[in-house]
Amino acid sequence: MPSSVADRVGARSGPAVPGGVCAETVAGWYEDAMTSDAASARPDPTTEVVDLCRDLLRIDTTNTGDNDTSVGERRAAEYVAEKLAEVGVEPVIHESAPGRANLVARIPGADPSRGALLVHGHLDVVPADADEWSVHPFSGELRDGYLWGRGAIDMKDFDAMVLAVVRHWQRTGVQPPRDIVLAYTADEEAGSDYGAHFLVQRHGGLFDGCTEAIGEVGGFSYSVNDAQRLYLIETAEKGIDWLRLHAKGRPGHGSMVHDDNAVTALAEAVARIGRHRFPVVVTDTVRAFLEEVSDLLGIELDPDDPETAIAKLGPIANIIGATIRNTANPTRLSAGYKDNVIPGRATATIDCRSLPGQSELLERQLRELIGPDIAIEYIQRQPALETTFDGDLVEAMSAALRAEDPGARPVPYMLSGGTDAKAFSQLGIRCFGFAPLRLPADLNFSALFHGIDERVPVDGLQFGVRVLDRFLRTC
Numbered sequence: 341m342p343s344s345v346a347d348r349v350g351a352r353s354g355p356a357v358p359g360g361v362c363a364e365t366v367a368g369w370y371e372d373a374m375t376s377d378a379a380s381a382r383p384d385p386t387t388e389v390v391d392l393c394r395d396l397l398r399i400d401t402t403n404t405g406d407n408d409t410s411v412g413e414r415r416a417a418e419y420v421a422e423k424l425a426e427v428g429v430e431p432v433i434h435e436s437a438p439g440r441a442n443l444v445a446r447i448p449g450a451d452p453s454r455g456a457l458l459v460h461g462h463l464d465v466v467p468a469d470a471d472e473w474s475v476h477p478f479s480g481e482l483r484d485g486y487l488w489g490r491g492a493i494d495m496k497d498f499d500a501m502v503l504a505v506v507r508h509w510q511r512t513g514v515q516p517p518r519d520i521v522l523a524y525t526a527d528e529e530a531g532s533d534y535g536a537h538f539l540v541q542r543h544g545g546l547f548d549g550c551t552e553a554i555g556e557v558g559g560f561s562y563s564v565n566d567a568q569r570l571y572l573i574e575t576a577e578k579g580i581d582w583l584r585l586h587a588k589g590r591p592g593h594g595s596m597v598h599d600d601n602a603v604t605a606l607a608e609a610v611a612r613i614g615r616h617r618f619p620v621v622v623t624d625t626v627r628a629f630l631e632e633v634s635d636l637l638g639i640e641l642d643p644d645d646p647e648t649a650i651a652k653l654g655p656i657a658n659i660i661g662a663t664i665r666n667t668a669n670p671t672r673l674s675a676g677y678k679d680n681v682i683p684g685r686a687t688a689t690i691d692c693r694s695l696p697g698q699s700e701l702l703e704r705q706l707r708e709l710i711g712p713d714i715a716i717e718y719i720q721r722q723p724a725l726e727t728t729f730d731g732d733l734v735e736a737m738s739a740a741l742r743a744e745d746p747g748a749r750p751v752p753y754m755l756s757g758g759t760d761a762k763a764f765s766q767l768g769i770r771c772f773g774f775a776p777l778r779l780p781a782d783l784n785f786s787a788l789f790h791g792i793d794e795r796v797p798v799d800g801l802q803f804g805v806r807v808l809d810r811f812l813r814t815c
């Protein structure tokens with residue numbers, strides 16, 4: 341990347357075409373391409389998206405959760421910066437620590453009085469063990485109509501789609517109706533401290549005027565039948581409540597009678613948590629989702645027993661099932677240093693996820709399960725998010741989906757995990773998960789997240805470009 345692009349603060353972009361701020365047209369690029377001779381020389385964004393996504397997949401951006409062993413985010417951010425600079429968009433890159441690079445750029449819209457739309461994607465990926473994969477996880481291989489690689493759906497696909505649309509607009513002089521702020525972040529896969537949270541806390545001014553945002557884990561299809569597909573738009577996210585439990589006891593010799601063992605006390609508490617099922621609570625988002633889906637599938641929905649309906653949803657049951665109650669899963673245990681020594685301390689980590697507004701209730705529920713003698717330390721606490729499924733932006737998302745897929749049924753849903761939206765919502769931004777993808781009916785999409793043989797269908801990626809192009813022109 342040219343040094344002039346790096347670390348330039350507050351730079352704004354302009355259209356690449358001289359005098360080329362053309363009036364916004366609802367007609368898509370595909371129609372532009374039909375009417376302009378010059379267009380034939382331009383790369384088609386649905387072709388270019390494949391190359392862009394492939395290039396990004398080939399940059400290993402593994403986030404291990406440790407700055408010393410995480411790699412590649414700087415290279416990926418520089419790649420995106422180059423691709424933006426080529427078409428006249430001037431991004432800034434901010435590092436939160438050496439190599440932990442975050443990129444932000446602003447594309448001026450036609451109406452500066454309107455709030456800006458933030459479009460965000462993370463560049464890091466979770467680790468992948470090449471021995472377990474059918475292809476090398478950083479090869480970006482094209483096979484059987486899919487682009488394979490770690491990050492193919494989480495979320496270099498969306499990173500590439502956004503880049504393809506923006507590059508096409510800059511080349512053809514399309515201006516969005518309002519400012520669009522692009523953010524390509526580091527560290528999402530380890531809690532975003534070096535990514536979105538860093539940007540929000542240290543460079544919040546880059547997001548001045550942003551009122552709404554789109555990001556990952558929404559906008560993907562779920563086939564009900566040949567004619568109809570649900571598109572799950574994320575309007576809510578569970579909260580993250582990671583706990584460390586500390587049990588104390590009397591240290592001693594492993595050969596003796598001993599009634600104050602920290603390992604025993606901790607194990608009992610962990611087992612109670614792991615086996616507990618918290619009560620069902622159906623939030624507005626989940627109710628709206630279940631009503632729509634039950635109607636479509638002809639499933640009887642009993643509001644007192646949503647689990648029966650959820651069990652009939654097939655592969656997405658495990659996504660939706662986690663959004664009707666708080667959850668708490670033990671994930672780590674640590675105690676002792678020798679086989680015949682009873683340790684004085686034992687610790688466990690519990691991954692808890694809370695429904696909107698339930699974090700304090702969950703804390704009380706856990707305290708009751710754990711008992712009074714074990715200390716609770718919060719190692720991560722981020723609130724749940726929930727917004728309504730209405731307004732102009734939701735209309736624009738739904739219209740773009742229906743225009744490209746007449747069988748589209750957009751529905752709101754709650755994500756059981758967390759995303760960078762947690763950080764950006766702290767700036768008062770209304771966040772949605774909308775990274776449109778049309779998927780084959782038989783693909784188990786949720787299993788691909790952080791899974792082996794992660795891959796994205798090429799035609800789904802191209803569908804996403806067309807939907808995003810329409811949506812961003814009307815946002």
Ligand SMILES: [Zn+2]
Pocket residue numbers: 462494495528556
């Ligand atoms: Zn992700």
